[in-house]
Amino acid sequence: QKEVEQDPGPLSVPEGAIVSLNCTYSNSAFQYFMWYRQYSRKGPELLMYTYSSGNKEDGRFTAQVDKSSKYISLFIRDSQPSDSATYLCAMSAYGSARQLTFGSGTQLTVLP
Amino acid sequence: GAVVSQHPSRVICKSGTSVKIECRSLDFQATTMFWYRQFPKQSLMLMATSNEGSKATYEQGVEKDKFLINHASLTLSTLTVTSAHPEDSSFYICSAPQALTEAFFGQGTRLTVV
Numbered sequence: 001q002k003e004v005e006q007d008p009g010p011l012s013v014p015e016g017a018i019v020s021l022n023c024t025y026s027n028s029a030f031q032y033f034m035w036y037r038q039y040s041r042k043g044p045e046l047l048m049y050t051y052s053s054g055n056k057e058d059g060r061f062t063a064q065v066d067k068s069s070k071y072i073s074l075f076i077r078d079s080q081p082s083d084s085a086t087y088l089c090a091m092s093a094y095g096s097a098r099q100l101t102f103g104s105g106t107q108l109t110v111l112p
Numbered sequence: 113g114a115v116v117s118q119h120p121s122r123v124i125c126k127s128g129t130s131v132k133i134e135c136r137s138l139d140f141q142a143t144t145m146f147w148y149r150q151f152p153k154q155s156l157m158l159m160a161t162s163n164e165g166s167k168a169t170y171e172q173g174v175e176k177d178k179f180l181i182n183h184a185s186l187t188l189s190t191l192t193v194t195s196a197h198p199e200d201s202s203f204y205i206c207s208a209p210q211a212l213t214e215a216f217f218g219q220g221t222r223l224t225v226v
Contacts, residue, residue, distance in 0.1 A: 008153060036217075043118070043205050043217030044156070088155065099146070100207075100215065102155040 003027050006089055006103030015112050019076040023089035023103045026070065030091040030101075033065050035074045038086045038105065047087075048074065079110045114140050114210045118218025125196055125225055133191045133221045135206030141186035142208035146215070147179075150203040162189040196225040 006023045013019055021035075032051055036044035048063040050056045050072075056063045062075040072091075076083055089103040115138040125131050135145055143164045148156040160181055161169040168181035178200075180192040189208075193200055201224050207215040 004155070006155075041203075041220065041222065043116075043207075043220045045217065046214055049214065095209070099158060099161070100156075101158075102148075104153070104155040107153075 002104075003101050004089065004091060004103045007106055008104050010107040010109060012109045012111060013079055015079060015081060015110055017079050017110070019074075019079050019083070019108060019110075021074040021076075021087050021089075021106050021108070023072050023091075024070055025072075025091055025101075027091070027093070027101070028067075028070070029093040032092045032095060033063070033072050034090040034092075034100070035061075035063055036088040036090055036102075038088055040086075044088055081110045081112045084109045114138075114208075114214075114216045116206065116208050116216045116218045118206055118221055120221060121219055122222045123224070125223070127197055127225055128195055130192055130194045131196055131223060133193075133204055133206075133223075135189045135191070135208070135218050137187045137208045137210075137216075140208075140210050142189075142210070143186060144209060145183060145189040146207045146209075147181065147189075147191050148205045148207065150205060150220075152203075156205060160191075162191075164189075193223065196223070198225045201225045 035048045038044040053067045060077045064073040086105040088105045090100040117136045145162040147159045150156045162183040164183045183189040205220040206218045209215045
């Protein structure tokens with residue numbers, strides 16, 4: 001069993017839709033939870049960072065962490081074609097910048 | 113945000129040769145950098161942690177003699193794939209943490225061994 005499970009998709013939605021991306025994990029030591037966006041053949045860029053359980057909102061993006069269920073989510077409101085990318089969840093027990101364990105990524109396409 | 117520059121972005125080499133990939137933190141110092149490998153449609157797998165002035169720490173299953181890491185300064189780490197074979201073809205990405213809260217990633221290097 002992988003430490004972090006993420007549905008690879010692909011996921012296609014119309015412009016303006018609400019997108020829900022999810023990951024589950026098995027390692028209860030994870031305390032730091034991140035979502036990265038990766039465009040084709042580029043390095044990942046950090047979208048959201050959450051420590052422990054709770055919600056965090058940044059513009060059109062909302063990250064949720066439920067440690068009791070070992071489940072994290074990223075919601076994208078009013079999705080745009082420019083949101084089309086692969087979204088990777090990542091987790092760490094040591095800090096949001098160190099020794100990250102990544103999900104396999106979900107490929108998202110927002111259709112105009 | 114901070115910038116991590118990785119070079120080259122793409123390289124094709126013959127089987128048996130060695131390839132060096134550079135990772136530079138352009139506007140901050142990084143005593144630690146991380147090297148990841150990504151296969152198509154798969155997640156990034158941590159290969160090793162590069163430590164400035166000391167030996168790198170390799171993840172289980174990663175051959176240290178195959179993937180040589182040197183972190184000679186606070187802004188530069190290099191990964192050398194030695195005696196490359198087609199199965200080493202992959203996307204290699206470095207990252208450098210700034211403080212505790214964010215890791216900045218390089219653009220990645222697509223290595224193709226023919």
